Amino acid sequence: MKIVILAGGKGTRLGLTDRPKPMVPVAGKPLLQRQVEAARDHGFADFLFLTGHMAHVIEDHFGDGTAMGVAITHFREPEPLGTAGALRAARHLLNEPFVVLYGDTLIDVDLAHMADLHRRSGAVGTIFAHPNDHPYDSDVLDVDEGGRVLRLMAKPHPDGVLLPNLVSAALYVLSPEAIDHVLADRASDWAHDVFPAMLRAGKRLHAYRSLEYVKDMGTPDRLARGEADIASGRVARLSLRHPKPAIFLDRDGVLNIERNGIHKAADLALLPGVADAVRRINLAGIPAICVTNQPDVAKGMVTFEGLRAVHAALDTQLAAGKAYLDDLFLCPHHPEAGWPGEVSELKIECECRKPRPGMLVEAAARHRLDLSASWLVGDRHADIAAAHAAGARAILVETGHGGNDAARYPDVKPDHVAPDLASAVGYLMEVMA
Ligand SMILES: [Mg+2]
Ligand SMILES: [Zn+2]
Structure with a gap:
């Protein structure tokens, strides 16, 4: 060629x-x-x-x-x-x-x-x-x-x-x-x-x-x-020759206000301090990668096109603070039937829905990430479990769901707990330096 x-x-x-x-x-x-x-x-x-x-x-x-x-x-x-x-x-x-x-x-x-x-x-x-x-x-x-x-x-x-x-x-x-x-x-x-x-x-x-x-x-x-x-x-360092650590970010309750499903761009609002926190990750040269479960696609409550608009709003609000996500992976699946208008082909047991590690594994393959040196920030124990299943470490933040699914994950313990993303990133800038 x-x-x-x-x-x-x-x-x-x-x-x-x-x-x-x-x-x-x-x-x-x-x-x-x-x-x-x-x-x-x-x-x-x-x-x-x-x-x-x-x-x-x-x-x-x-x-x-x-x-x-x-x-x-x-x-x-x-x-x-x-x-x-x-x-x-x-x-x-x-x-x-x-x-x-x-x-x-x-x-x-x-x-x-x-x-x-x-x-x-x-x-x-x-x-x-x-x-x-x-x-x-x-x-x-x-x-x-x-x-x-x-x-x-x-x-x-x-x-x-x-x-x-x-x-x-x-x-x-x-x-x-x-x-x-x-x-x-x-x-x-x-x-x-x-x-x-x-x-x-x-x-x-x-x-x-x-x-x-x-x-x-x-x-x-x-x-x-x-x-x-x-x-x-x-x-x-950013080349595919070198494995590199990343910071994975859950979306709802970590980056933006949790609303139990965001189906249109106007409903997306960043949590306070998030753009500055993501910008700190960007300036450090560490990939910031969003991994988000979006089962409402399978439930027929939002389309892929609708989610693209939501994510354009997310990008736009981050860009107003000179911050960006290096990539975003989403799981559109959901395992159980029973919603009117649901999309049957997305109603599956998939490998990507957290607590499974599929999105992190896919991101690692695409960008040659070193998962053992990577961290995830999430607001649920399902996030923490996904990180651990991928061999990464994880921080639980107290925004969003604030870890309220602990009863479903009795054996899952975060590696660190922080009040919000800004504080979590402050911690990561020290431990990943
Ligand atoms: Mg969340
Ligand atoms: Zn999936």
């Missing part, structure tokens, strides 16, 4: 005059060279550089790639045609699925894993996606439970909109068919022009939701942060 790198950027905001943007040094090494090394380390050896501004600097530095043990083809764009137009011009060089990387991003991503998921999903395009602390000025994806992109919501966003915090990053795996959706004779951009057109045409796009590091280095501030993240080990 080819790696296509969009390397035509000027780097005006970085103040570059003697080299194009992808050649900006990041911790002493050109960013483009870091990209090639990162891809090579995941088994990729075939590169296509789409160049424009000061193409000769890139050509002189890399040559045909032999010195780095890879093969590089340089393709000079006849004229600047945007991120998508550039690929249209090089269409004849792309006969099978390929990775698209923007030349201004610092990445540490298992591209082989992402490419494999692309092939298996049957999607025409797979978009790297992650939450951030400023979704309001980012392009975000609205996806279904299977990761299929339903809508691409481009910035700027209207005031008051409920915004799922899943930001599309400048990293894709595309099948050649995607290029057929790029209009001729004009500049166009994947996120703003081509992906929306593909969705309108009913084409399948998938989000690759990941904790791995992808950040653009297009301004001096971002560049400084990228260099700091390399120095602190944060870039490598």
